[in-house]
Amino acid sequence: MDVVLSKNATKQFNRLPKTEQSKIRKKLIILKEDPYSGKQLSGNLNGLFSFKTWPFRIIYEINKKKKRVEVSKIAHRQGAYRN
Template sequence: MQIVYLPKTKKHLKKIDKKYLPRIFEAIELLVKTPDSGKSLVGRLHGKRSLKVWPYRVVYSIQPKQSLIVIEAVQHRKDIYR
């Protein structure tokens, strides 16, 4: 699987405190081996998954036909689902 970041996700990452970035990127890289490790979301985010990297959340989707993991958002847990 290949990881792809949406343009808005790159903007989110620039706003995150630098001390959290290594843990976030490490968790995202682990998705290549276990893409289903995140929690399935419901409601308006149905079909997407959420990965906890305290205090942030990574929202992503899996596109198995293209072998892609699309990172759709990385934001603080209090803001991500708004």
């Protein structure tokens, strides 16, 4: 599957230090190979998944029709699950 970052996720990614960007890039490769390796979320985030890369979370959705992982948010764990 392809991995696509939303405008918001791209902005969040670009603001991170280079060391954190490198860690997140590695995690995105894992998501490309196995999109179901993250944790499925519930409640108001139902249908989304979360993938941990300490201390950040990658929030994403799996689009089966387009065969891609759509990353909507890359945020610090403390605020990752807030809308």
